Amino acid sequence: MSMAIKPDFASAPLKKNNITVPSDLKNAPNSLTNKKNADEVTEPVHVQNKKRLNAAILDSALKFNTTIKNQPESLLLKTILQGINKALQEIDIEKTVEDNYEEGIDVSPQATAERIVMFSTQYYGVYQQRHPEMDEEQSLTSYIDIISGAIDQGFLEAKEILTNLNALEGDTGKNIEKTYVLVQQLLQIFLDNKRAEMPVGDKNIISKEDNIKDKEVSK
Structure with a gap:
């Protein structure tokens, strides 16, 4: 009687499966990485744009804070000119503030005051032409009231910003007050x-001289 020969699996060499793995799968990342990449690809464009915008705003804010700490008078000029520009726009005088606050300009109290008054008063003629119902004194008083309010608000806002940044120290505070008086x-x-x-x-209306000369910026 013949005996069946059982194969010796313990000693028999194992053969490798002859399977070809595609090259693009050999270095494939794990499933978590795949999911992350997929999310990035499918992320809406407006979300990506918003993230980039937020990053740009943050970077700009950091640079701005550093600049105004070093150049507080430039911030004062910028804030006031923008306030005047807004006030002019509200009375339909569309003008854009020039970059008079850019680095390197003279921001001494006298120079700053002259710039503020020059910019704010140069459109009086336009305002007067648009209000023929007013006589000259009325149009002059009305216009000065408008720009004076914008100037006062600009000084207050600039002082608040500088105070929050601990930049209203030393001669800075004195220079701002001096600038206001000169304006x-x-x-x-x-x-x-x-x-x-x-x-x-x-010339039949009481002069506003005392009112203007006695103004003080709120502390």
């Missing part, structure tokens, strides 16, 4: 000059 003096000169040009009949 009021220059506005009064503008008023006086315009009134000197008026016909006698239009």
